[in-house]
Amino acid sequence: DGGITQSPKYLFRKEGQNVTLSCEQNLNHDAMYWYRQDPGQGLRLIYYSQIVNDFQKGDIAEGYSVSREKKESFPLTVTSAQKNPTAFYLCATKKGQANSPLHFGNGTRLTVT
Amino acid sequence: DQQVKQNSPSLSVQEGRISILNCDYTNSMFDYFLWYKKYPAEGPTFLISISSIKDKNEDGRFTVFLNKSAKHLSLHIVPSQPGDSAVYFCAAADLLVEGNLIFGKGTKLSVKP
Numbered sequence: 558d559g560g561i562t563q564s565p566k567y568l569f570r571k572e573g574q575n576v577t578l579s580c581e582q583n584l585n586h587d588a589m590y591w592y593r594q595d596p597g598q599g600l601r602l603i604y605y606s607q608i609v610n611d612f613q614k615g616d617i618a619e620g621y622s623v624s625r626e627k628k629e630s631f632p633l634t635v636t637s638a639q640k641n642p643t644a645f646y647l648c649a650t651k652k653g654q655a656n657s658p659l660h661f662g663n664g665t666r667l668t669v670t
Numbered sequence: 671d672q673q674v675k676q677n678s679p680s681l682s683v684q685e686g687r688i689s690i691l692n693c694d695y696t697n698s699m700f701d702y703f704l705w706y707k708k709y710p711a712e713g714p715t716f717l718i719s720i721s722s723i724k725d726k727n728e729d730g731r732f733t734v735f736l737n738k739s740a741k742h743l744s745l746h747i748v749p750s751q752p753g754d755s756a757v758y759f760c761a762a763a764d765l766l767v768e769g770n771l772i773f774g775k776g777t778k779l780s781v782k783p
């Protein structure tokens with residue numbers, strides 16, 4: 558989706574290092590979400606934010622942190638506490654109206670060795 | 671426990687024929703369902719959705735059918751094209767987290783020329 562930019566596309570880190578994944582949107586959507594996808598699995602919710610300066614844990618928040626200082630930006634930090642950080646990370650946004658779809662960025666593939 | 675299930679990991683179809691992708695769910699309170707298409711190393715793209723007040727929604731070559739009594743939905747693609755080859759995810763709107771989607775594990779569709 559052209560309105561959601563995730564960078565970088567590929568990221569490599571050594572075990573024990575924190576790493577921050579960027580997500581920027583120009584869709585003027587209030588809500589933003591971070592998902593993780595593992596091979597053969599569906600997407601699982603890590604964190605979400607319905608409004609600036611507020612965010613909530615999703616199903617698999619342990620070992621991750623986020624911030625939402627601006628409407629356009631929702632960075633995700635993968636900390637050294639995350640046991641299995643290697644995965645494909647997807648950022649999504651949503652319009653405020655009910656029953657509208659999530660819009661996804663193109664993802665960041667994180668590999669930790 | 672998986673709330674949204676796609677029991678077929680893969681499906682192979684001849685070009686020009688119909689592709690039928692299936693999805694089952696466990697929570698009878700779900701009221702909004704979506705299908706997404708995903709290419710490798712890219713974010714999911716929204717295809718089509720259906721509200722529980724309907725049993726069918728059509729958009730070009732894509733039709734989604736909802737059978738509430740069976741807690742089953744299906745995506746029909748007619749006619750199938752090689753460019754339709756991708757992983758298809760079924761999702762239901764989360765009743766607890768506004769905007770969140772609960773995803774199935776996906777079905778990989780291969781359309782052969």
